[in-house]
Amino acid sequence: MFKPHSLSLFLAAATLAGCQAVNTTSSGAVGVDRKQYMFSMLSTDQVNQMYAQSYQQTVSEAKNKGVLENNSPVAQRVNRIASRLIAEVKTFRPDAAQWDWDVNVIDSPELNANAGPGGKIIFYTGLIEKLKLTDDEIAAVMGHEIAHALREHGREAMSKAYGVQMATQIGSAVGIGNGSLQLANMGVQYLMTLPNSRSNENEADLIGLELAARAGYNPNAAVTLWQKMAAAGGSAPPEFLSTHPSSGSRTQALQENIPKVMPLYKQGR
Structure with missing residues (x-):
């Protein structure tokens, strides 16, 4: 039977087994250099596909x-901006310049946008038009x-999700009680996922700030963007904010880093 400290060690080993520490990008002027833990069996190509x-x-x-917007003025505008940003990704990740980038604009009132693994970008007209x-x-x-x-x-x-699942499955196999498993899962969630x-x-804020600056876009716009997002929220936050929480600390961090990228913006204009 596992003692509490043995359970912790066991779950830590199970969760991290098969992981490798990587840094997917260069640090850039903003200094993003956190090591990331990825399961080797889950490759970049697999996720992209x-x-x-x-x-x-x-x-x-x-x-x-x-x-689906193809040649509308808003689609042309989004594609023009995307082209300038994509030209700068090599600063952080040279191989990304060879990704199969694709940009599409969808005519929808949603206040949303995303760029998925492998360089697949979708913008919704609502985000642009409603927030002007x-x-x-x-x-x-x-x-x-x-x-x-x-x-x-x-x-x-x-x-991380795979690590939690693996720890749970292994724990069940060796007879750890359900209560302990729930506690362990909660611990993994709070210690790994949320931070x-x-x-x-x-x-994403900092790298995005630098990408935009290098492409010749004013980095101060990152602050006004989140201010518009917060104002649009009211009692029901925009869909974009459901996965991109806004806060005063976020705006403060952006403002503190703008001086680092302002020279790049002036060069790229």
């Missing part, structure tokens, strides 16, 4: 509904989302 299938399904559904986003603010959103893809935050989250989630958001 899985997401590509989901992305294509979303695009196909939008096309069938007649809401400037080009600089669109670049701030897109830079943030591209940063998530560059850092492989999706693969990192999947690796990294906050770290991931901060990393």
Whole structure:
């Protein structure tokens, strides 16, 4: 029978087994250099392929509904901004310049946008039109989302989820009680998932800030973007904020890092 300290050691070993410490990107001027733990059996290519299938399904559904924007002014605007940002990804990750980047705009009132693994970008017109986003603010959103893809935050989250599942399965096999398993799962969630989630958001903010600046977009727009997001929320936050929590500390961190990237912005103009 496991003693408490033995249970902790066992679960730690089970959760981290098969993991490798990596740093998916260069640190850049903003200094993002956290080591990430990824399951070696869950490769970058596998995650990219899985997401590509989901992305294509979303695009196909939008096309069938007649809401996929191709040559509209807003689509041309988004694609122009994306091209400038994608040209700068090599600063953080040289191999990303060879990704099969794809950008689509969907005519929908949703206040949402995302850039998934492998460089698949979707923007919803509602985000741009309802918040009256400037080009600089669109670049701030897109830079943030591209940063998530560059850092492989999706693969990192999947690796953690797999670790929790593996620890649970192994624990069940050796007879750890349900109460202990629930406690262990809660511990893994709070010790691994939540702190990294906050770290991931901060990393995406900072890398996105630098990407936009290098592409010639004013980094101060990152602050006005989140202010607009917060104002649009009211009692029901926009969908974008459901996975990208806003806070005063986020705005403060952006403001503190703007001086680091302002010279890059002036060079890129």
